[in-house]
Amino acid sequence: MAKRVAVVGAGVSGLASIKCCLEEGLQPTCFERSDNLGGLWRFTDHVEEGRASLYKSVVSNSCKEMSCYSDFPFPEDYPNYVPNAQFLEYLKMYANQFNLLKCIQFKTKVCSVTKRPDFTVTGQWEVVTLCEGKQEATIFDAVMVCTGFLTDPYLPLDSFPGIHTFKGQYFHSRQYKYPDLFKDKRVLVIGVGNSGTDIAVEASHVAKKVFLSTTAGAWVRSRVCDSGLPWDMVFMTRFLNMIRNSLPTPIVSWWMARKMNSWFDHANYGLVPEDRTQLKEFVLNDELPGRITTGKVLIKPSIKEVKENSVIFNNTPKEEPVDIIVLATGYTFAFPFLDESVVKVEDGQASLYKYIFPAHLQKPTLAVIGLIKPLGSMIPTGEMQARWAVRVLKGVNKLPPASVMIEEVNARKENRPSGFGLCYCKALQSDYITYIDDLLTSINAKPNLFSMLLTDPRLALTIFFGPCTPYQFRLTGPGRWEGARDAILTQWDRTLKATKTRVVQESPSPFASFLKLFSLLALLGAIFLIFL
Numbered sequence: 001m002a003k004r005v006a007v008v009g010a011g012v013s014g015l016a017s018i019k020c021c022l023e024e025g026l027q028p029t030c031f032e033r034s035d036n037l038g039g040l041w042r043f044t045d046h047v048e049e050g051r052a053s054l055y056k057s058v059v060s061n062s063c064k065e066m067s068c069y070s071d072f073p074f075p076e077d078y079p080n081y082v083p084n085a086q087f088l089e090y091l092k093m094y095a096n097q098f099n100l101l102k103c104i105q106f107k108t109k110v111c112s113v114t115k116r117p118d119f120t121v122t123g124q125w126e127v128v129t130l131c132e133g134k135q136e137a138t139i140f141d142a143v144m145v146c147t148g149f150l151t152d153p154y155l156p157l158d159s160f161p162g163i164h165t166f167k168g169q170y171f172h173s174r175q176y177k178y179p180d181l182f183k184d185k186r187v188l189v190i191g192v193g194n195s196g197t198d199i200a201v202e203a204s205h206v207a208k209k210v211f212l213s214t215t216a217g218a219w220v221r222s223r224v225c226d227s228g229l230p231w232d233m234v235f236m237t238r239f240l241n242m243i244r245n246s247l248p249t250p251i252v253s254w255w256m257a258r259k260m261n262s263w264f265d266h267a268n269y270g271l272v273p274e275d276r277t278q279l280k281e282f283v284l285n286d287e288l289p290g291r292i293t294t295g296k297v298l299i300k301p302s303i304k305e306v307k308e309n310s311v312i313f314n315n316t317p318k319e320e321p322v323d324i325i326v327l328a329t330g331y332t333f334a335f336p337f338l339d340e341s342v343v344k345v346e347d348g349q350a351s352l353y354k355y356i357f358p359a360h361l362q363k364p365t366l367a368v369i370g371l372i373k374p375l376g377s378m379i380p381t382g383e384m385q386a387r388w389a390v391r392v393l394k395g396v397n398k399l400p401p402a403s404v405m406i407e408e409v410n411a412r413k414e415n416r417p418s419g420f421g422l423c424y425c426k427a428l429q430s431d432y433i434t435y436i437d438d439l440l441t442s443i444n445a446k447p448n449l450f451s452m453l454l455t456d457p458r459l460a461l462t463i464f465f466g467p468c469t470p471y472q473f474r475l476t477g478p479g480r481w482e483g484a485r486d487a488i489l490t491q492w493d494r495t496l497k498a499t500k501t502r503v504v505q506e507s508p509s510p511f512a513s514f515l516k517l518f519s520l521l522a523l524l525g526a527i528f529l530i531f532l
Helices: 012-023 084-097 194-203 231-235 238-246 249-261 288-293 378-394 402-414 432-442 449-455 457-465 470-474 484-489 491-497 510-531
Strands: 004-008 027-031 109-115 125-131 134-140 142-145 169-172 186-190 209-213 298-300 303-306 310-313 316-321 324-327 366-368
Touching: 004 012, 004 109, 004 134, 012 027, 012 084, 012 142, 012 378, 125 142, 142 378, 186 194, 186 316, 194 209, 194 288, 194 324, 238 432, 238 457, 366 378, 378 432, 378 470, 449 457, 457 484, 470 484, 484 491
Parallel strands: 004 027, 004 142, 142 366, 169 324, 186 209, 186 324, 209 298
Antiparallel strands: 109 125, 125 134, 303 310, 310 316
């Protein structure tokens, strides 16, 4: 059984891993190379080596009710989508609430993690760290790697012929902090992801002209969904997920396109994805259509050639003068402190069982937390990974034979579409609810909605038809939280409180009362068909 556990990184997954270790009676020591916790969410004016970097204006893409730790809601007066400074404060509150700081060694870099000579018997690791110029080697029973995948910029410069002759400034989006440098400049942003779109929109407020170049297009949606509610609280429900996964992929893709185009027609804005079957991460931006329709942002195809002071786009022979090029081309990831024989990264993914455990190790004493891209928030995903992983490290839960794990890893790498539901064919992509439920089942913590329907029907219906908030993961099993039920039943109260800062008196409508009664009857009919 593992007792001493090394945790690498004090970001959102690292903090969850420390807490899970403490809950299970283990002794975690967390090594954080910077001088504070927070990882991605800690803004600095300069880029720090080995740590994710964000720009000053970053706001969460998942709302507070969907992106909190499962037993620690955000303060109710926080906005639904949280600016990075407040997000960092929340992480500090979490660390203080559960007394995690005592386990963290700041300004400590992990240089290497290697197997002990007797690894096949003990499963132990030697962790070499560097702090204030002094190296130290320590033996640990297990290691949890929580370094994320947004630290190593991907710069495919060969894809942009002539870029080395460009006399202006070009840099990766990782380097971007403030929009001031774009003032009165002609800016080209390459890449329609969340960062690229944010930067293009910010630049358009001060720049002379902004081009946003995309090869394959993307679905763009607002954080605000039906009736002004957070998009993920409407989209991410067990009921809708069940419907989506029951329908053939072409139907789901058609429905998705129709839903996305209800805000604005992506074809008319030059943004419609070339491949509408394989799911690409949504771009969350509330301003982009408005900036395009007012001519502040111009959508362009991929780059054909870069010249000294201009670019030529594919299918458009005209040269466009450009002063600054921002490469929002994504990230690669690596584990420089681990030997490739432990975790090998190939084609943007690693051979990890359930995205966590190396499938070939003789002893399951190393876990990678947070190396996944779910269609949902990373905080509850990483936390759920940590809860299961710690119980495996402790010896309470067992992994299947190596042959079974390797078969599962290879099947995932083949990316064979099932033909139903959304098509998660990109590296590290996963269906959020399905993946979480799999981990919950592994630790016997998945709520049983059938029995709950008899004992607590209000809660059962809220869980099934309402947003799949993280509190659901603490209703039962190990790590059960007494406040989970109340947090679920009051989730919409906290959501509306954030926006309802001016109380408006509404006169009751007889038609609205009739409609509510009709909806209730329809709901009961649906329950009857689904559960019986």
